[in-house]
Amino acid sequence: MTDRITVHVRSEDPVSEAGVISMLRPRPEVRLHDGADDPAVTVVVADVFDPTGYQLLRSAQHSGPSRLILLISRLQDHQLALAAECGAAGIMWRASVNGDQLVRMIQTVAAGDGHLPPDLQERLLHLLGQxxxxxxxxxxxxxxxxxxxxxxxxxxxxxxxxxxxxxxxxxxxxxxxxxxxxxxxxxxxxxxxxxxxxxxxxx
Missing domain, CATH: 1.10.10.10 (Winged helix-like DNA-binding domain superfamily/Winged helix DNA-binding domain)
Structure with a gap:
């Protein structure tokens, strides 16, 4: 049996944070961060990538070696590269996320890979291609x-x-x-x- 991945969930909205925690709590693949050690993955939950969302992701980036996932409701084109520069190894839309998808994303990011939804990949390629x-x-x-x-x-x-x-x-x-x-x-x-x-x- 592989080791469980330690995950820390961060959000400025306690309700959003609690929702993601409740999604992950029953999963045997992950262990919620209890402060005893550094988490392997930090999931940052935000509605939009406004200054508050940016600071939350940046703060998570500087908190330790944890790999970062951004759960977001809306993300404008110019914010994609900024999110990457803030350390987001994976981005997922909040509206479509479920427990299985989130755990797969956590496993992918913890293994050193990154992931963007297909629509964001196309937008990023188009934006940077310009x-x-x-x-x-x-x-x-x-x-x-x-x-x-x-x-x-x-x-x-x-x-x-x-x-x-x-x-x-x-x-x-x-x-x-x-x-x-x-x-x-x-x-x-x-x-x-x-x-x-x-x-x-x-x-």
Whole structure:
């Protein structure tokens, strides 16, 4: 039996926080954070990504090594990249979330992967595609072909096992390549890495 994933739920709205906690409490895959140790995943619940929602996500980012999930009701296009820069490894719409989906998202994020709903993926790709070439004159970004192949598959929504299968690499290699790319370019997570690669015209 695998270890349960420790999850902390944060919201400015006590009712919203209680609702997500009640969804997770009976799940055997997770353990709600009790303050005894650092949570593996923090779920931030907000209605809109206003200054309060932004500060809540930013505060969670700086609270420790926890991976972040944002449950949100509405998110404007210009807020997508900002949410990624604040450390959101996964984003899910509150209106469509259920216990099974949320637990799968928690497991995905805890494993080091990220996830966006398909409609947000399309919006992010479109938004960032508009900025291609804007700052390419500031310097040349050198990347290996392997990094480009992996980032392209990440941008298409594939997770680590799927990428490893498609490229005939081990899952450890995929994680190491992405970690090296993120560290080298001072990025926050995989979503931020895809945004960076798109801005630079790499994928």
């Amino acid at each position: 900025s291609h070439g804007r700052d390419q004159g500031l310097g040349i970004v050198r990347v290996a072909d392997r990094e480009i192949d992996i980032l392209r598959l990440v941008s298409e929504g594939y997770d680590t096992p799927e990428i490893a299968l498609k490229l005939s690499y081990s899952e450890r290699t995929i994680k190491n390549v992405l970690h090296a790319f993120i560290t080298r370019h001072h990025l926050r997570n995989r979503t931020h890495a895809v945004a960076f690669a798109l801005r630079k015209g790499l994928i």
